[in-house]
Amino acid sequence: MSRPQLGLVLHAALLIGALFFLVPVLTGWNVQLGYLLVLAIYWLGFCLPVIWWHVRPLRDERLFSERLRWRDWFVPVLLLGQVTLVAAVALVPHTAILTTQGAMLAAVVGVINGPLEEIAWRGGFLRRFADRPRLGFWMGWALFTLWHVPLALSQGMVFDHGWIGLVGGAAALGLFWSWIAWRTGSVFYLAIAHALTNTITFWVLFNQNGFVSPYH
16 A cells, blocks of 8 residues: 555544544543534544545545436436435334434534545545555445444444444445445535435434434
8 A cells, every 4th residue: 555545544543443432431421412522523533634635635526526427327316215215214113203303413413424424435545545446445445334333332322223233334335335436436426315314314313312302
C-alpha cells in the first residue's frame, strides 16, 4: 500500500480502537447523550477528516454525479427496494412506539450520517485505492463493518436482534453499498439511500431507548 492508503487504513483502525474505550464510557455516563456524542466524535474525528484529506484532493466529478451509464439504470430502483425492505423489517414490528419526535431526531441524524459515511467510506476508499480497486473494496467494507462493533458496547442501549443484528446489518448493507459504488463510481444515490435507511433505523432505535418522549 502507498503511504496515503496506509494512512487511511490506520485512521480507520485508530477510530475503531478509540471507540472501544469511548463508547462504554460515554454511554455509561449518559445513555442518550453519550450515544449522540459518539456519533459526533465519529463525524468530526473520522468522516470529515477523511473527506478533507482523501476525497477532496482526488477530484473526481463522477463521485457525486447523478448520471448513470445505461447499464446501471436499475441502481435507483434497487436502492429503493432496499430502503423499502429495511422499512418493512424495522418499522412494522414497532409501530406502537414510534413518535413524531423520534422521526424528527432520526431524520436530522440520518441526513448527516448517511452522506458523510458514503463520502468517507465508499468515496474515500474508492478514490484512494483507485490503483488497487479490489483491495480498496474489501478493506473499506471490512473496516466499515468493524466500526459498528464498538457500538454494541453501548451501556443501556437496546439494539434489535442484539449485536448480531447491528454488526450483521452493517456488514450486509455495507457490502451492497460498496458493490454499487464500485459499479457506478458514484455515491450520489447511495447517500440518499443511506440517509433514508439511517432515518428509519434510528427512528426505532431512538424511541426504543428513550431519546425522545414516548407520548408525541
